[in-house]
Amino acid sequence: MIGHTISRTILTSTLLLLSGLFTPLGLAGEVTHSSSLEKNSKAALPHRMLRLPNVHPGRDPVYAYAKTLLSKALEVTEDKYGTFELQVSKQEIAQERQLRSLEHDMLDVTWSVSSIDREKQHRAIRIPIMGGFFGKRIMLIRADDNRFDNPLTLESLKSMRAVQGYDWPDTRIFRHNEIPVLETTYQASFRIVAEGFADMFPRSVMEIKHELDKQPDSTLKIEPHLLVSYDSPLFYFVALDQEALANRISEGLTILLESGEFQTFLKAQPVYQESTMLMRGRTEIEIENPLLSEQSKAALKHYLTYFEPALLVEPVEVPLEKTSDHL
CATH class of the missing domain: 3.40.190.10 (Periplasmic binding protein-like II)
Incomplete structure (x- = not known):
């Protein structure tokens, strides 16, 4: 192998x-x-x-x-x-x-x-x-948010707001790359996006599907086009x-x-096999992890x-x- x-x-x-x-x-x-x-x-x-x-x-x-x-x-x-x-x-x-x-x-x-x-x-x-794989991120977004119908650029993401946890390195990584971040708890992040206080919840490809499946009444969906990538072992x-x-x-x-x-x-x-399928065909946006x-x-x-x-x-x-x- x-x-x-x-x-x-x-x-x-x-x-x-x-x-x-x-x-x-x-x-x-x-x-x-x-x-x-x-x-x-x-x-x-x-x-x-x-x-x-x-x-x-x-x-x-x-x-x-x-x-x-x-x-x-x-x-x-x-x-x-x-x-x-x-x-x-x-x-x-x-x-x-x-x-x-x-x-x-x-x-x-x-x-x-x-x-x-x-x-x-x-x-x-x-x-x-x-x-x-933990540095490969896909966003949870509102199911009716048509701004993501076509692949967006990094500049487009900079005009939106992500939600991340209080103590997560990812919060500082996104801010370093000029993507605004609202800090909150993990559990509140889903509701904050669903209610429009933030536009996206970036998650690892190894977490996102399982997390969404555990939100059966959620109005969120997996963004279909983008893969935000940074080194995050x-x-x-x-x-x-x-x-x-x-x-x-x-x-x-x-x-x-x-x-x-x-x-x-x-x-x-x-979860590895699902992740590889989820990443295929996506537009990759590489950002820096300082x-x-x-x-x-x-x-x-x-x-x-x-x-x-x-x-x-x-x-x-x-x-x-x-x-x-x-x-």
């Missing part, structure tokens, strides 16, 4: 070196247990409980994928680091609070789009887990003092990337070479969890 010609040994060493360069190496609820193969050899290694955030509204498929990919990365490193359990918070936590919870020892791992500020306050594992994050955990996740993702399991798993997701660190820019450029262009693949039945959940 990925035509590397260098040897497995050299590739492994290179990826681990790069991931090391890119990675400055009261919650309870659902628990996922790792498999217990080779118990005797792992008996001397520590068993680790890792606390995760709860699912954010509208992001169920993305959440399930990110949680399972993390579990896979931890599983392939059990021989070196020991067994693990994933414990999911009972309460839903907003994105910025999830990150703060890392530093307050309330969560161990979360995932988020990155920014310079976030990478200063938390430790990013700089391997993009969504293959760059989704990374795993841990606390600044959790270097060993960051190294483990980085090593696990590297193993999965090298073997091709990472890419296969991502492309088998229905919030991305140079290290993250380099990481994104490097790791995206391991993913093929966005091509639709045949549906594949892949279980999101091969481990069992316990409430």
Whole structure:
């Protein structure tokens, strides 16, 4: 699938070196247990409980994928680091609070789009887990808004107003590109567009369809022509003092990337396949992300070479969890 010609040994060493360069190496609820193969050899290694955030509204498929990919990365490193359990918070936590919870020892791992500020306050594992798709944005608009009947230009979008969350890097990204933004909560964003206080709600291609489906009485629709694109990798994050955990996740993702399991798993997701279909034939408008660190820019450029262009693949039945959940 990925035509590397260098040897497995050299590739492994290179990826681990790069991931090391890119990675400055009261919650309870659902628990996922790792498999217990080779118990005797792992008996001397520590068993680790890792606390995760709860699912954010509208992001169920993305959440399930990110949680399972993390579990896979931890599983392939059990021989070196020991067994693990994933414990999911009972309460839903907003994105910025999830990150703060890392530093307050309330969560161990979360995932988020990155920014310079976030990478200063938390430790990013700089391997993009969504293959760059989180920077591909399509708008939710009012169903009767005929201004979008034909493809618009960036200049046209600058005369409109988007709605975004209070603590989202995307808010600053759109404003940097001179697109006005009304800040509000995630839940209020749909109503604000529907009632005409804003013209559009830009969402990731991996979120937009699922989110709209969860608004059955909505008067919104998916804008049919445009794809607003900017670099916005989704990374795993841990606390600044959790270097060993960051190294483990980085090593696990590297193993999965090298073997091709990472890419296969991502492309088998229905949300990935829906996203590729949704992007096809659209007019792409590229805008600048001023919030991305140079290290993250380099990481994104490097790791995206391991993913093929966005091509639709045949549906594949892949279980999101091969481990069992316990409430």
